[in-house]
Amino acid sequence: MPQTKHEEFKNQLVHDVFGRENKGKVPMEKVAMLIWQFRDDPAVVQFMAQFVAKFSGSRQVFDGIEFYLPQIAHMIIHLEADWDEAILERFALVVAQQSQHFALQLTWILEGAIEDYQPETVEGRPNPSYNQLFYQRCITLLSNIERCVVYGSPRSIELQRMYEKGDISRAEYEQMKLEDRLNNAKQITTHGANFKQFIQRVKETTLLPASLKTPTKEKPGASSTGSGEGSTGISSSLPPKEGSHPKFGGDLLYKRQVRTACYKRKNWKIRYFEIEERMLYCYNTREGKLVRAMPLEGATVSETEGGKYPFMFEVENHHYKYVIRATSQEEVLLWMKLLRGESEANALIPHVLSDDDGEEKKEESAFILSNSQKRRYDFFKNERDFVANVCDVAEVLRFHEPKERKHIAPGLVKEVKIPPCGYVPLCKSTDVWSRVESVMADDTRVFNTNERCPMIYYFVAKRGEKIGDRIGPNNPNLDVAEYLNMQFQVPDSEGVGRLEAIGEDDIDHQEGLEITAITAQKSNLDDDENEDEFELTMEDPTDAGKGGVWEEDLKESKFKSSFSLNTGEGNRELQRFMRENLVKLPSKLAIRINRTESRRKTSYLDRNATPLKDTPIAMTPIIEKTIPEAAPSDDDSDAPSLDGRSIVSAGTGSIIFGDKVMAFEHSDGIDKDSLDRAKEIVCGGESWAEKSARMLQAAEAGKKSQDTTVTEIVSMMAKSNDDLRQEVFVMQMIHYFESVFAKSNIPIWLKTYRILSTSKNTGLIEVLVDATSIDGLLKSEKYPKTGGMRAYFEQVYGPPTSKAFLVAQRNFCRSLAGYSLVSYLLGLKDRHNGNIMIDIRGHLIHIDFGFAFGMAPGHEWSFERAPFKLTKDYIDVLGGIGSECFKEFQKLFVDGLKAARANSLTALGLVEIMMYKSNYPCFTGTRYGGGVSLKKFEKRLMLDLPDSKIEKKALKLIKSSIEHQGTKIYDVFQHYSNGYAY
Numbered sequence: 016m017p018q019t020k021h022e023e024f025k026n027q028l029v030h031d032v033f034g035r036e037n038k039g040k041v042p043m044e045k046v047a048m049l050i051w052q053f054r055d056d057p058a059v060v061q062f063m064a065q066f067v068a069k070f071s072g073s074r075q076v077f078d079g080i081e082f083y084l085p086q087i088a089h090m091i092i093h094l095e096a097d098w099d100e101a102i103l104e105r106f107a108l109v110v111a112q113q114s115q116h117f118a119l120q121l122t123w124i125l126e127g128a129i130e131d132y133q134p135e136t137v138e139g140r141p142n143p144s145y146n147q148l149f150y151q152r153c154i155t156l157l158s159n160i161e162r163c164v165v166y167g168s169p170r171s172i173e174l175q176r177m178y179e180k181g182d183i184s185r186a187e188y189e190q191m192k193l194e195d196r197l198n199n200a201k202q203i204t205t206h207g208a209n210f211k212q213f214i215q216r217v218k219e220t221t222l223l224p225a226s227l228k229t230p231t232k233e234k235p236g237a238s239s240t241g242s243g244e245g246s247t248g249i250s251s252s253l254p255p256k257e258g259s260h261p262k263f264g265g266d267l268l269y270k271r272q273v274r275t276a277c278y279k280r281k282n283w284k285i286r287y288f289e290i291e292e293r294m295l296y297c298y299n300t301r302e303g304k305l306v307r308a309m310p311l312e313g314a315t316v317s318e319t320e321g322g323k324y325p326f327m328f329e330v331e332n333h334h335y336k337y338v339i340r341a342t343s344q345e346e347v348l349l350w351m352k353l354l355r356g357e358s359e360a361n362a363l364i365p366h367v368l369s370d371d372d373g374e375e376k377k378e379e380s381a382f383i384l385s386n387s388q389k390r391r392y393d394f395f396k397n398e399r400d401f402v403a404n405v406c407d408v409a410e411v412l413r414f415h416e417p418k419e420r421k422h423i424a425p426g427l428v429k430e431v432k433i434p435p436c437g438y439v440p441l442c443k444s445t446d447v448w449s450r451v452e453s454v455m456a457d458d459t460r461v462f463n464t465n466e467r468c469p470m471i472y473y474f475v476a477k478r479g480e481k482i483g484d485r486i487g488p489n490n491p492n493l494d495v496a497e498y499l500n501m502q503f504q505v506p507d508s509e510g511v512g513r514l515e516a517i518g519e520d521d522i523d524h525q526e527g528l529e530i531t532a533i534t535a536q537k538s539n540l541d542d543d544e545n546e547d548e549f550e551l552t553m554e555d556p557t558d559a560g561k562g563g564v565w566e567e568d569l570k571e572s573k574f575k576s577s578f579s580l581n582t583g584e585g586n587r588e589l590q591r592f593m594r595e596n597l598v599k600l601p602s603k604l605a606i607r608i609n610r611t612e613s614r615r616k617t618s619y620l621d622r623n624a625t626p627l628k629d630t631p632i633a634m635t636p637i638i639e640k641t642i643p644e645a646a647p648s649d650d651d652s653d654a655p656s657l658d659g660r661s662i663v664s665a666g667t668g669s670i671i672f673g674d675k676v677m678a679f680e681h682s683d684g685i686d687k688d689s690l691d692r693a694k695e696i697v698c699g700g701e702s703w704a705e706k707s708a709r710m711l712q713a714a715e716a717g718k719k720s721q722d723t724t725v726t727e728i729v730s731m732m733a734k735s736n737d738d739l740r741q742e743v744f745v746m747q748m749i750h751y752f753e754s755v756f757a758k759s760n761i762p763i764w765l766k767t768y769r770i771l772s773t774s775k776n777t778g779l780i781e782v783l784v785d786a787t788s789i790d791g792l793l794k795s796e797k798y799p800k801t802g803g804m805r806a807y808f809e810q811v812y813g814p815p816t817s818k819a820f821l822v823a824q825r826n827f828c829r830s831l832a833g834y835s836l837v838s839y840l841l842g843l844k845d846r847h848n849g850n851i852m853i854d855i856r857g858h859l860i861h862i863d864f865g866f867a868f869g870m871a872p873g874h875e876w877s878f879e880r881a882p883f884k885l886t887k888d889y890i891d892v893l894g895g896i897g898s899e900c901f902k903e904f905q906k907l908f909v910d911g912l913k914a915a916r917a918n919s920l921t922a923l924g925l926v927e928i929m930m931y932k933s934n935y936p937c938f939t940g941t942r943y944g945g946g947v948s949l950k951k952f953e954k955r956l957m958l959d960l961p962d963s964k965i966e967k968k969a970l971k972l973i974k975s976s977i978e979h980q981g982t983k984i985y986d987v988f989q990h991y992s993n994g995y996a997y
Contacts, residue, residue, distance in 0.1 A: 024920065025052050029607040033589045033600075041070045043079025044630055047086050048924045050103075054094055057102060058601040064106035066589075069193060071113055072566040074445050075631075077496075080110055081117060081443055082632050085744060086928045088124045091156065092149055093932040101204055104156050108163045108200035109193075113564065114444040114496040115391070115503065118164050119398060123773045125157045127740060130775035131934050134307045137334045139271065144934065147305055154310075158292050161312075162203045164395045165388045167503070170195045189566065263353055264289035264301070268340035271307070283340065293357045295330060295337075309335050313396070314358040316351050330354055391503045397434035401451075404431050405472060406777035410735035412461065413468040420461045420468055428456040428472065436502065438495070439474065439729050441769035441781050445565075447491075448498035449476040449729055455710055469734045471782055475714045476729040491725045496564045630918055633754040633767075667784065669708035671715055671726040678704040683826070685812065685856055689819040692811045693855035694785065696797045702855070703784035732780040739778035741935045743770045745864035749837050751922060752915060756833070759914040763907055764829040765837065766860045783862070785855045789848035793996035805891035808857070815894075823857030827892050828900050830858040831885075832907035837861075838883040839972060840915055840922075840955055842948075844871035846884045846982075847989035848997055868926075868937040868948040875942075878988060881979035882972045886986075890977065909969040916965065919956050926952055 032045050046067055053059035070076045080087070091103045111118035132150040135142050171192065178188040268283045286306065287298040295309045309332055319327035319338065326341045328351055341347045384392065408427045412420045437451045451474045460471040479491030482501050493501075589600070669678045694702045701709075707728040715726060749767055756763040769781040792798060792807070799806035808827075812820040838846065844866040852860040871877035893900040915922070926949055930938045938948050957968055976982075986997035 025049075026607045028052060029604050033604065041067065041073070041076045041079070042630075043067070043076065043083055044921045046079075047083045047928075048921065050090065051086070051924060051928050053603065054090065054096055056601070056603055057096065059603055060096075061102045062601050062604065064102055065197075068106055068109045068197070071110055072189060072192075072564070074565050077110075077113065077117075077565075078443060078445055078632060081120065082747070082750070083925075084117070084120060085124070085747060086925060088121060088128075089929055089931070089933075092125075092128050092152060095148070104159070105197070105200045105204060107156065108159055108203060109196045111160055111163045112168050112196045112199060115164055115395065115499045116440065116442070116444045116495045118160050119395070119440060120771075122157060122160055122399065123402075123771065125153045125160075127738075127772055127775045129153045129157070129310075134305050145305075150308070154294055154308075155292055159203050161392075161395065163200065165384065165392045166199060166203070167387070167391060168192065168195050168199065262289050262291045265346075265350075266301070267350075269297075270338045271335060288339075290353055290357060295354065295357075307335075309337065311354060311357040314354070316354045316358060318347060318351065387503070394434070394436050394499075394503055398437055398440070401432070401434050401437045402440065402773050402779065403777070405731075405733045406735050406773060406779075409468050409470050409733045410777070412470065413466070413736060415468075417463040420463060424459045424461050424470060425456045428454055428459050433474075438476075439731050439779075441731055441771055441779055442495055444496040445494045447478065448493050448495045449478045449727060450480065451475075451729065452477050452726075453714065455714060455728070458710060467734060467736050469732055469780075471730060471732050473710060474729045474731075475711070476727050477724050478727070479725045489724075494564075500564045630751065630754050630758055630921060632750065633757045667702075667704055668727065669704050669711060671711045676708045676711060678708060680704055681856070683856060684822040685819045689812045689823075690855055696792065696795045696807070696811065697787045697853070697855045698785055730782040730784075732782055733777075734780065735777050737778065738775055739770055739772040739780070740775075741867065741937060742864045743772050743778075744929055744935065745841060745843070745867045746770050748841055748922065748925065751925065752837055752840065752911075753833075755914050755918045756911055759910070759917075761907065761910045761914055762829055763833040763836070763911050764826065764858060765833040766830075766858065783852060783854075783860060786852045786858075786860060789851045789853060790995045792853055793848065803891060804888040808892055812857070824892065824894075824900055826857040827859065827889075828904050829907065830860070831889055831893075832904050832911060834859055834861045835883040835885065835908060835973075835976070836911045836915065840912075840952070841867055842869035842951065842955065843867055843883075844869075844877065844879045846879065847986060847993075847995050849989070849993070849995045851884075866937075868943065869951050870937040870943055870948075878981045878985040880981040881976045883976050884982050885973065885976040885978070886982065887978055896977070905970060905973060908973060909966050912969045913962055913965055916956055916958065916962070919953075919958060923949070923953060923956075 028045055028049050032042060032049060046063060050060055050063050053063075067076065067080065071080060087103065087107070091107060094103075107121060111121065129150065130137075131144050132146040132153065133142055134145050134150070174183070174188055174191050174195065177183045178185070183191065264287060266285055267288050268285055269288075270283060287301045287303070289296045289298065290311075293311045295311055295314075296305060297307045297309075298304060299306050309330065311330075311332070314330055314332040316330050317328065319329055324340055326344060326347050328339055328341070328347050330337045330339065339350070341350065408424070408431065411427060412424060415423055431454060433451055433454065438449060439451060453475045455473040455475065458473045462469045462471075478493070479489045481489055482498070667679050667681060669676055671677075690702070694700060698706075710728050711726060746767060749765055753763075753765040753767055756765075766783070768783060770778065771780075772778040787795075799810055802809075808820060808823060809815065812823045814820060815824075834851075837843065838861070841864075843861065843864060845863065846861070850861065850863040852862060854860065866872060871879055890896060890901065893904055895901065929935065930946070930949055933939060937943055957965065960968065986995070989995045990997050
């Protein structure tokens with residue numbers, strides 16, 4: 016982008032976020048762009064981080080933070096700005112205190128990045144992508160997130176009580192709560208002194224010989240390098256450098272074993288080991304190169320019994336095992352004490368001293384985690400272990416013969432330990448909470464591929480359960496953040512293990528205006544319920560079905576200001592933020608806020624286009640219409656409710672409520688008979704509503720009915736040996752374009768489903784129900800022998816003039832237009848019939864985005880040269896070229912492309928951020944690296960053309976895609992190489 020136009024873009028960004036015309040909004044897409052554009056200015060970044068944190072209590076703002084988490088995390092990890100403080104890291108810690116689910120999502124991103132940048136791979140080979148700065152940054156932030164989760168918000172209950180008593184106003188309550196979180200994040204990021212004190216306590220304890228009460232000095236002549244069984248290593252304690260994290264280190268002899276390998280006959284090596292931030296680092300020399308590193312969380316530390324050599328001990332985690340030799344028993348004891356202290360939960364904040372049996376010393380009880388802190392730690396660790404275990408099963412199965420996998424899988428699934436408060440994390444913080452109770456092991460599905468063994472789990476889940484000892488009605492519609500807040504965020508009444516309270520003298524007590532939240536979902540409470548139900552009450556936090564997490568759940572009338580806003584600079588949120596936080600607007604933002612943009616400056620792309628439009632993220636619709644199983648009815652009188660609250664669902668499926676099985680179904684005009692015919696071919700004769708009802712009845716057979724809970728089936732796909740991070744980003748872009756089309760009132764249909772990367776090689780994917788691949792459809796015995804997909808539509812939905820056929824045809828048209836657009840814009844390739852699905856209502860759904868932004872199988876030799884896939888089968892379903900339905904497809908494609916162009920700056924910004932120092936295959940290498948993918952994306956948007964010429968260009972794209980020869984050849988190639996039907 017030329018420098019002048021770049022400055023115009025930044026001016027418009029600032030104006031759109033802080034200008035007076037922006038009323039009641041915190042547009043996260045523009046906030047993310049602002050942070051990126053001003054990434055070299057710490058004052059601006061810090062101001063933006065504090066501004067967003069101020070309004071993170073709004074569901075709309077928090078949804079935006081979570082949606083753009085990949086970009087935020089990518090900037091935290093990769094920006095090499097010279098800042099005095101960890102600005103974005105502290106912002107992440109503040110938000111993590113709002114939602115433990117957010118903390119988990121960020122943790123999994125960091126774990127993937129740690130594998131990217133660690134010194135060596137899990138196989139023990141040198142890692143060519145090793146980057147010490149990024150690696151250390153990830154390790155530090157990961158530890159700090161754990162600390163944040165364990166501590167929670169120290170003053171949350173105290174502030175809540177003050178607010179309820181009327182001692183503080185709503186604005187003061189929100190401000191003091193934010194200050195508490197900021198103070199917590201600040202203390203956590205400067206926790207290093209704890210480890211220094213811990214080292215000193217270890218050396219002074221009576222458990223150790225007197226010789227270790229002071230640091231041992233390095234003996235003259237001791238070598239820090241070399242190998243051989245006769246070599247010796249001397250352990251020494253190093254004082255930390257000023258401004259650095261406290262460390263402990265020394266020379267030791269060692270051998271290493273990889274979990275999947277065997278010991279190799281090697282000489283013992285002397286390496287310099289260092290303990291820091293719950294990590295054991297191994298350097299070739301004291302001031303030398305980092306060779307490898309081991310995370311110490313959950314690691315076992317033990318003395319070697321019957322070892323060949325004296326003074327041996329072992330350190331082992333999930334991937335590595337170190338066998339280490341010291342020079343004396345005293346040194347063994349010293350290292351084991353320090354390593355054990357770092358491996359335990361108590362190492363989070365602060366460190367705790369353990370005796371030889373792993374029991375905590377009574378005299379150190381002041382450093383033991385409190386009950387609520389231990390419960391939060393256990394939840395956080397158990398959920399991560401649960402997700403790792405379900406992915407490990409897929410990893411174990413892929414080493415078995417394909418024909419054996421289906422028989423082995425149920426037994427392995429039964430062994431997966433389900434934590435007391437585990438859940439399937441394919442959700443947002445604002446999605447409905449559902450606790451996993453048990454697994455339907457015998458219903459597990461296994462898919463055989465050449466390199467992987469994806470598998471589908473089915474869990475029995477509960478919601479609307481009683482929370483602790485709280486009284487009052489239960490709420491089946493509590494969201495994830497609310498439930499976890501009520502379950503874990505209440506601090507102990509005693510002062511054990513709490514951070515210092517914030518100083519109230521620094522808080523501005525002037526009452527401010529509340530941000531007007533724009534939510535995508537209606538309130539879960541019935542419209543006729545009393546408004547007072549929204550008040551916070553300590554006696555019964557669930558009384559209104561809310562957990563005190565979100566601002567808009569409080570009684571709004573209680574907080575509106577009685578005075579009008581002064582006519583200062585910027586919008587009301589900006590003025591409120593500056594007033595309550597006693598901060599000034601950075602000069603680089605202030606000079607840009609109210610600059611009047613000329614028509615020429617509105618866009619460097621198109622003078623008739625708006626530069627950066629607001630794009631609220633499209634949300635999954637909530638389904639409240641319920642049908643008793645086997646008794647369809649249009650009457651709402653049977654709709655279930657729990658303590659007066661209607662039960663909602665974000666998708667189809669069945670639930671058990673009391674003694675009834677209730678089914679949630681979409682209603683779009685396709686009759687039941689047509690859907691029954693479709694499900695015979697698409698899903699084996701059983702819809703997801705029917706299958707989940709059957710599984711529920713089997714799971715709950717013989718159990719006593721519980722009137723206060725809702726039981727449902729929750730499914731997910733687990734994958735191993737597959738890096739899903741690029742797919743996560745592509746799905747985010749599809750979701751963004753879905754939001755663009757929805758905002759522009761273009762009836763394009765796209766299916767956005769959840770993808771969660773939990774490490775570099777594992778992840779979870781939302782299961783698409785009531786759908787099958789085109790490959791599976793064509794291979795079905797009931798698929799028409801002649802006539803293709805058009806004949807299938809007529810066989811299932813009826814004559815071309817019937818209502819069901821027209822609705823299904825419309826669904827097909829709108830989804831075809833949507834996926835044609837995103838396939839073209841995002842350069843999606845590998846579009847064979849195994850990667851395209853169709854549901855029982857006629858929608859097309861594309862899956863598997865391993866090849867995107869022009870990256871294709873065969874690269875420059877790829878057969879897929881068409882803008883998108885548009886086969887004869889697709890055109891026949893539309894009624895042929897020239898039909899009214901085909902014309903509707905053309906119109907949707909043209910309108911969608913125009914809308915994408917009008918909102919292209921955010922899309923380009925998202926790609927630019929993720930492309931920066933990226934490891935994604937579509938952004939790296941000689942073919943796709945160096946900004947090539949971004950330039951091609953910009954070219955596909957045709958940003959050099961005015962809108963007046965876009966229709967002609969769009970129609971030309973459609974024409975060139977129709978029955979493209981390359982599309983045909985690729986389908987044939989996939990048929991003969993992988994067996995996919997075409």
